Amino acid sequence: MRQSYIFTSESVSEGHPDKVADQISDAVVDLFLSKDPEARVACETLTTTNKVVLAGEIRGRGVYENDQWAPGVQDEIERVVRETVKRIGYEQDGFHWERLDFSNNLHGQSAHIAQGVDEGGNKDEGAGDQGIMFGYATDETPDFLPATLYYSHRILERMAQDRHSGAAPFLEPDAKSQVTLHYENGAPVRATALVVSTQHAPGYCDDGKPGSDAAKYKQLRDYVVGVFHDVLPQGFITDETKIYVNPTGRFEIGGPDGDAGLTGRKIIVDTYGGAAPHGGGAFSGKDPTKVDRSAAYVSRYLAKNVVAAGLAKRCTIQLSYAIGVAEPLSVYVDLHGTGTVDAAELEAVLPQLVRLTPKGIREHLKLNAPIYQRTAAYGHFGRDADGDHFTWERTDLVDKLRAALAA
Incomplete structure (x- = not known):
């Protein structure tokens, strides 16, 4: 090292075209979760000169069921899109919250994805996709960010x-x-x-x-x-x-008049600024059954608690999942030569403190709530865990972690 x-x-600022797209996508996620905490959302946004286009897959009780929109929901989606652009401050000739052309191309979630993700009978809820997710923390700043x-x-x-x-x-x-x-x-x-x-x-x-x-x-x-x-x-x-x-x-x-924006193009800005690996999956626009988001949040939570407990100055944690499978395929810890404990001990202990299935993560971190638009600018990590927002920034595992390692 x-x-x-x-x-x-x-x-990048909240007005960067990619960040405008991220905030719109997460505004849609919040709208769906406010109506159905178990809603499924994968919303992608394109922004360009006086235009916003939504695409993706959705499902939710009282929102979109049996390939039908609930009455008034499409109007609500357009409202939150325009309100998001207005809040950011765009009232320019080339991009104006009131005058922009809006197109909603969201459609129902694939039944083949749903059958792998939904719990039922003796089957636990599975991961919404395969992939690898990383969490990182360092003692460089009070917020444990680079x-x-x-x-x-x-x-x-x-x-x-x-x-x-x-x-x-x-x-x-x-x-x-x-x-x-x-x-x-x-x-x-x-x-x-x-x-x-x-x-x-x-x-x-x-x-x-x-x-x-x-x-x-x-x-x-x-x-x-x-x-x-x-x-x-x-x-x-x-x-x-x-x-x-x-x-x-x-x-x-x-803004979008100068350069087109897309959801999920600022994943390094969203995470650790290049100081840690990234699994490649974006966060914004995805409900918390998608492990791209929830597992990245819990891996940050675990890494931050390791450093906050004084067990290392730097910590990287990797989790991996397969679509439709509940338990992670692997848990990996790297203390970068700064640890006071064996990384292998942490790999054994951490899953005992937090159940690392998609449902276990969501329940522990209270993720089935409309909390996501606030994450979509200035980073998903290193933010105050006020109330039930940014719960993955809490350090409430410190004592449990020390006790488990001492046992």
Whole structure:
């Protein structure tokens, strides 16, 4: 394990076209789960210039049964789609919550998938698909996330707050951030490069072309640099830190009008910023019977509790599943040479503390609830476990984990 190195992670804002798609897909998931906690949803979203298209498979009592929509539900879906775009802040000529063209192509779930997933008789509920899922935690930050990703998220969250409040009226919804940190002795100590590209109001650029305004660009740049200093720890930004604010020179056309967005294209932003493996499955748009989502959440939960218990400074956990099969095919733990216990012991103990079947995960983490739209921007991990939201961020296994290992 290297002790000194430079590492980078990125984040994207709630107004990034792929994130708009993720939030719409999860708004549909929440709508279905609010009506039927056992609903099945796999909703994909395409966003482009003044257009939103939904596709995927669904099933739910009082929502979509026997290949029929319940009365009024299609209108509700369109409503939550438009409300999501409005909340993000899109009222632009090329993408406007009220004027965009909406197309709903959701259809009933395949009966062949349903027969493998549904429980019945002596058959436990099976996994909604095959695949591998990873969870990760590190003691680099209070939220047990890699510092590069943690600060990338916080920069854009702060900018979004200022945009919504009116404190930074020159900002538009689409933005990206990137944080590069230098690590010494395995810990982040300073920033070597910081990048923000943000959509902006007309004129807040300095590219020498008509309409650019050097004074306005300086206002934008000074604001972003101020956010960097507010978000990163004192001393991380030095005279040698390279800072880039809108390096292309102009970013007026953005969001789905500037680039098409699709659900599930920001899986590294959603998870660990490249600091840990990824199984490849996206989260947004999927109900919690889909292990792409629920098993990734529980593996994060387990890894975070391992680190919070002081059993390792870093922990990666892999789970694997087969469609229609309830129990995981494998449980793998890697402590990256930082552990105070044997990883094999954890592989034996962790499944005793949480039943790692799809139903067991959902019940333990209370996942059959309309909680998902809030996950779809600024990361699914490293968030406060307030109430029944983000339950996978709790550290309530710490004492049980220590006791089980001591037995």
